[in-house]
Amino acid sequence: MINRRQLLVSGAALGALGVLPVRSAFAADRIDVFTSSDSNVSDWIANSVKPAFEAANPDLTINIVITRGAGGGGLAAIADRAFAAFQQKADPQVDFFEGFNELNPKGAIEAGLWTKFDESNLPSYGKVNKLGIETAYGLPYRGSQVLLAYDSTKVKEAPTTWEALTAWIKANPGQFIYNRPDKGGSGQNFVKRAIHEANGRDPSLFTVANFSKESADKMLPGAWKILSDLAPSLYDNGAYTAGNTPTLQLLANGAVSMVPAWSDQALQGLAQGVLPPTIKLVQLQDLALCGGFTHVTIPTNAAHQAGALKFAEFLLSEAVQTSVLKDLGGFPGVDWSNLPADLRTQYADVIPASIPTFPSGDWETAMVDGWYRNVAPNVNRG
Amino acid sequence: MTSLSAPLGRQKRARRFPVGLLLVAAPVILVVALVIYPILSSLSTTLNVDVAGAGRFSLANYARFFSDDQSLRNLRFTAWFTTTTVALLFLVCLPLALYLRFSFGRLPAFVQAIATFPLFVPGIIVAYALIRFIGPNGTLQSLLDAAGLHGYRTPYLTTWGPVIGLLWEGIPLTLLVLVSGLSQVPQAAIDAARDVGAGPLRILVFIILPLIRNSIIVALSLEFLRIFGAFTQPYLLGPASPESMGVYMQRTFGDLQDPVQAATQAMITFLCCSVAGVIYVRTIIANRRAGR
Structure with a gap:
């Protein structure tokens, strides 16, 4: 009969064997999406956006990390960490910020932390509502x-x-x-x-x-x-x-x-x-x-920058933008002219002529x- | 909890093996790395002012804090709700602890279970529950209205909001420390006093209180430390202004993006708390000496 110690050791070894390959297989194409938005938004991302994206891109998975906290939420700390990693040329361990103001942390844009969006890396960038663009480093994908x-x-x-x-x-x-x-x-x-x-x-x-x-x-x-x-x-x-x-x-x-x-x-x-x-x-x-429009930012040093851009492009798709309107009660991040005509008539009352910012x-x-x-x-x- | 006030001297003094040193090394290293080092680093950040690219010693950050009305108001408010809550905790918990010590049976056990219940409820849940209970049109107001008492004014969003929340949260720890202190009051001393004709008040003032003095100091200084740095209750139940130091620090750091001033506020908060810390440590040491 094996004693307790042997059992523990062999158990741990087995466990490690089981865990290791799985984790590395995941890490290769796992996009870490950080959000501190209210639970209505994080639930919507987890329950409708994530499954749809993963179905369309079988080689990619979305890992949603919720950092809701006091005040500015936990995202500021994650962005600080990404900035520090950027300066150290290390992995920021985050690929995608949902709902972050690209003007933070101070000096990050100048230093080159945030990915600059344009039609070369984001084919649908031209559809984005111009009212929502503050700088090219933050992508407005939904508004309210x-x-x-x-x-x-x-x-x-x-x-x-x-x-x-x-x-x-x-x-x-x-x-x-x-x-x-x-x-x-x-x-x-x-x-x-x-x-x-x-x-x-x-x-x-x-x-x-x-x-x-x-x-x-x-x-x-x-x-x-x-x-x-x-x-x-x-x-x-x-x-x-x-x-x-x-x-x-x-x-x-x-x-x-x-x-x-x-x-x-x-x-x-x-x-x-x-x-x-x-x-x-x-x-x-x-x-x-x-x-206000909710901005997406993507660190240039993200381990899965290409995958993160793919996710951003997916957020601008007609299906997700319609869902923003119908399921979330928000405004689309793309210009209203890019939505189906029947939706535009249906929501005519809430389509704002202007959104003061x-x-x-x-x-x-x-x-x-x-x-x-x-x-x-x-x-x-x- | 008992170890806080139990006379430790009764234990056999351990022989000084290097193994003992090794055992304490881990916590000591943790304290140095996670407490002492950050304190020193904050201290040097706040005492240095950048002059033409070179750091120079200066009290300017502290001068800015103490010449700012808003900062002083927030510090005063924090000191006020801390002392008020600690005093109320003592007034609420002492009778409760005496009751639990001197009565037997099922009811006291039930009371103790109820009183320690808040220990298991997270602060944010307490805050939202209290909003529903003491808030406008809440349970309390409905009950009072049903009893014909109108004109209830909710403490929600006033300076008394955090006091109520923190009081509720603080009862279990204070009570447990006081009860454990009371359990060491020898029955013989009380019986002797009673035999020579001392009334309950006299026994309390001349026998019990002096014997549990250390427990009281330990309980209240621990509560002081907890409440001074409180965040959730003042954040959700308190007024927009004045703010607690915890909320103010977070806002200065997160919204105003002024880490140096936030560190200055933290250092000042730390200095206030260290007064309670010193009292706590001295009590513990005195306990050890007395027990030797």
Whole structure:
């Protein structure tokens, strides 16, 4: 009879034999896709995009790594690691970033960390919606826009201009809330809309390249005045939730009757019954609330750069783009003209004529810092 | 948990074999590599200012922290909710621990099981559950309304939000340490005091509290350390401003992309926590000496 030690040793050896060949066979064509998007998106990638891609490309597999975490999510740390590996000429152990801003980490584009997209490496690049392209290093493949979600049993006439919205908030104290601008896009884009309002409703005044401290000091305080002025009329005299979900939670349980919300999250919430059917959506008509496109970045030093580009190309295919619209409640990343005509008619109401944007990078940093310094502390809770 | 407050001196002193040194080498190396080295590296980062490409010693980063209203407000808030929560923990857990020590049967066992339950619930679950319970139109408000009590104002998103969350999370550890301390109070001492006519309050103040002083210090300093660096509860239950140091550091590092200032905040947080750390270590050492 073998003793325990022999059993353990032989067991371990057998196990190692079994594991080794499998792992190396996988590693050869396994594309590591990192995402920190909300679970509606990561579920969609795992359950519909991944199987479709793998069926179309039997030699490639997708390994989805979810790095959802606090604030900017875990992707920033993964990108830092990829950048460090780039400088050390090592394997970054990541092939594909879903939902990452290519302007980070600082200096990465200049150093050559991110793959530059064009039609030579991405045949469908020409179809991409020009509204979504900030630089050629980030590929916008899906978008969504913030709109107002309201309880139609309590709000009879929903506001459709900024002026009407602020008037409504003041006339109904405690019935509106938005989240902190660094903790979720719905509150963030509400703050951005206030910045646009304070600057003649002209989003083109803000670009990635034109940031300077002087212009920030000149252009942002107007928005702080608008938002501070609203604070006493917000829920609990100026409370701000810590994310998109807590905001919707307050709307769903009737604590407030209007909030800014992501189109995709609200539509999905309604479809799944998480939000009561009495919740309705409306967009401002004078200037829409900002939207954003989710960018894909691919490190140039990725072990499977070619496979990652193949996956990116797949995301731009008609099937996936239609699914973004139908299953995710988002906007396609390709120009609407590339979608089937019947879909365009069906979604005519939600096709935005324009999606105002606000540049990420320095402007966003200045916005978050300014909001925390000027708006958040301005609370008087007697 | 018992080893924290048990008189260790009763154990036989081990002979100093090199094997013993080898055994402690692994944790010591880990502590040096994962704690001491990062502290020193942060310290040197925050104390150096880049002047024309060369690093020079400077307190500028700290001066910036202490001249910034927002940073000071956040530090004060963190100190406030930490001391408040620790004080509340003591007030809640001491009676509970006394009850568990001096009563027998099924009910106390049940109470102890309930009280240690939070130990097994992750912080983020606690936060979302509390939002539903104490939040607006939540369970608590519905119960109060049903009882005819209106005008409930939820602590969610106010400075009391994190206090409630952290209190709930902190009960098990504090309770376990206090109960283990109380279990070492000799019944004979209490009986003797009772025989000479001491009432319950006198026994508590003059017999029990002095005997479990070390357990109290250990429990409260451990809780202080945990709460000062808290992240999840202040993040989800607290107000947008002021922020806890943990949340503030993360935002400075992640959103404002200012690692040096984030490291400065971390060093200041570390200094505040090391006060509690020193008290904890001194208590442990005093325990050992007393037991020798």
